[in-house]
Amino acid sequence: MLAGYETSARECVFRSLFKKASDAFDAEDFEESERLCHLLLTYDDLSMYHKAGCHRILSLGNTDFL
Numbered sequence: 001m002l003a004g005y006e007t008s009a010r011e012c013v014f015r016s017l018f019k020k021a022s023d024a025f026d027a028e029d030f031e032e033s034e035r036l037c038h039l040l041l042t043y044d045d046l047s048m049y050h051k052a053g054c055h056r057i058l059s060l061g062n063t064d065f066l
Contacts, residue, residue, distance in 0.1 A: 011047070014040065018050045025057050034061055 007015075021036035037054035040046055046054075 010045065014043070014046055014050050018053055021054065021057060025060075030061055033057055 017036055017040055021033045021040070024030075024036065025033035034057070037057050040050060040054050
């Protein structure tokens with residue numbers, strides 16, 4: 001963590017879920033990665049970084065072309 005930078009508990013949860021989605025995608029568990037991305041995108045306060053990452057993962061799937 002950077003000095004002087006605080007991360008809220010909610011941001012930590014989003015980061016953790018996004019990491020799980022990315023790891024699932026890398027492991028070719030596309031169903032799980034898409035499920036987690038759809039879940040993350042339901043949160044209004046999700047950061048633009050994580051929204052973009054979720055949309056990138058979904059765009060590479062077979063069913064959710066964006």
